[in-house]
Amino acid sequence: MHATHPAVGAARIGPNSIIQTVGALEEERGYKETQNFLRRIGQGDFADQLPTTMIDELAFISLIGAIRADMGVEAAGRILARAGERTADYLLANRIPAPAHLVLPRLPRRLGLSLLLKAISGHAWTFAGTGRFSYTVDAKGAVLSLADSPESRGIVADAPICHYYERCFQALLRPLIDRRLVVREVACTAQGAEACVFEVR
Numbered sequence: 001m002h003a004t005h006p007a008v009g010a011a012r013i014g015p016n017s018i019i020q021t022v023g024a025l026e027e028e029r030g031y032k033e034t035q036n037f038l039r040r041i042g043q044g045d046f047a048d049q050l051p052t053t054m055i056d057e058l059a060f061i062s063l064i065g066a067i068r069a070d071m072g073v074e075a076a077g078r079i080l081a082r083a084g085e086r087t088a089d090y091l092l093a094n095r096i097p098a099p100a101h102l103v104l105p106r107l108p109r110r111l112g113l114s115l116l117l118k119a120i121s122g123h124a125w126t127f128a129g130t131g132r133f134s135y136t137v138d139a140k141g142a143v144l145s146l147a148d149s150p151e152s153r154g155i156v157a158d159a160p161i162c163h164y165y166e167r168c169f170q171a172l173l174r175p176l177i178d179r180r181l182v183v184r185e186v187a188c189t190a191q192g193a194e195a196c197v198f199e200v201r
């Protein structure tokens, strides 16, 4: 299921979606229980070996669904938020060039946000799969939009549910822009919105 099939144009997403979600599960439930869980939900391949290349985004979507079904939406939200934070930590350590760490926080906030969000936008498919990322920078911060978010696709809920993305954006933006900023999902396709909307304030 998680093999890549470029020939048939499978929708792909970066392996961190799986790696960091499994890591967050292990933090919460321990290694052994996580292994058992992955086998029980039919993703035993990830118990044996975590992916190292792009994967079918359906593997991430089905892992999210299995976590929610197994642990309830609230506990799943906590685990997915932690997975988002771990993903941001990985990106900060491995994908954001050292000069950006030094320069971005010193720029006027609006300029820093514009530069960083443009760079994030260029790599959006690696974390959003077929979700479509866009943004606007305004006087109060920024507004991020994720259409067809893998985290809320096909879900109906009465509150925003994309905790992975909410926390990932916040953990990524804080050290590079302003440690005090807060990212909050204010509209979610799970509530019937056209896209998931995250305010950066």
Ligand SMILES: [Zn+2]
Residues within 6 Å of the ligand: 149, 151, 152, 160, 161, 162, 185, 187, 188, 189, 190, 196, 197
């Ligand atoms: Zn959402």
